[in-house]
Amino acid sequence: MLSVRGGLSYTVSVTIPYRPALAGLEPYGAPQLDVPVTLNVNENPYPPSAEMIADIAAAVADAAASLNRYPDRDFLALRADLADYLAAESGVRLSPEQVWAANGSNEVMLHILLAFAGPGRTVISFTPTYSMYVEYARDTFSEWQTLPRRDDFSLDLEKLPEELARIRPAVILLASPNNPTGTALTGDELSAVLDAAKGNGPADAPGSDCLVVVDEAYGEFRRDGVPSALELLADHDNLIVSRTMSKAFGAAGLRLGYLGAAKEIVDQLQIVRLPYHLSAVTQAAARAALRHSASQLSQIAALREGRDAIVRRLHSLGLDTAPTDANFVMFGTFPDRSEIFTRVLDRGVLIREVGPAGWLRVSVGTPEENEAFFDALEEAMK
Ligand SMILES: Cc1ncc(COP(=O)(O)O)c(C=O)c1O
Structure with missing residues (x-):
């Protein structure tokens, strides 16, 4: 056994064929400590209301009656409920076929990079930002590059068209509001990124646009007057807006993230998802929880x-x-x-x-x- 981290309990066996890029790394995750x-x-x-708990329990009991069967692979009923939720929250009406979901927006993002990034392609973001992005890139064998934010953590967009023409990224990941800073993108910034993305897609797909992924995990907390990127979906086939039930909705334990995008994008994501990735229990619980959107969002x-x-x-x-x-x-x-x-x-x-x-x-x-x-x-x- 070879210790690769002096003083730590981790050891790396020389007989295990570690991927060089992963050897000695620790799993991502904030400390889970038992403190008040x-x-x-x-x-x-x-926590969820008593009514929501009862509804979820009943829906899960119902789903349990057919757990001998695989779950609905396409889960269009849940996707329709999520489309209704988005319409109520942001005023933007998407079809169920424009919505995709997975076990947390972490998995949604992984699907995006599996489908559109990968070896020979580059993913970019503006740092500081959500520390999982670099891991999604690593895990999909994609190149990772970052551009800086200004001192107030807004995007430095002046040179973006030149930068994108140079880098030719397949995917631009933008959290809005951003984690850990909290900074939201303005409508002008979003339009500038989408303009610069035109025609600057990866070199192995000449003439393509970069995919712009706006991660709105905290979207419901945005201030009045700050737009959701959902409003731009109708005009931009290269835009993906990701959301989650983990934050404002108050259901982090459910593990349900989702996105809105052009149907063509969602069709492509289905190619890389694992079969039956959303369990019948998750689907049932999420649909029951969504019936309580109004009280959760209050x-x-x-x-x-x-x-x-x-x-x-x-x-x-x-x-x-x-x-x-x-x-x-x-x-x-x-x-x-x-x-x-x-x-x-x-x-x-x-x-x-x-x-x-x-x-x-x-x-x-x-x-x-x-x-x-x-x-x-x-x-x-x-
Ligand atoms: C910006 C951002 N995106 C995505 C996530 C992942 O959320 P989840 O996988 O719970 O949907 C987080 C979680 O902290 C986040 O901060």
């Missing part, structure tokens, strides 16, 4: 207010925050952020050490959890 207040993975802090206004109150209070402590349209706030900067993170954790509050040097991130919790966070932070900063 967890504000580290941007969940909705409110928490959003309070969470947005909680976010804005957190920003104000961080400023009153003399701290800086990144502009945020999400349910989290990136704040700082600290000469030693690990020390602050640990001191806050010692007081029972788990936040996230993520983003550029010196910054920390906190998710919006219940008013009581937010209060506990500030008690811990103020102590930690003494």
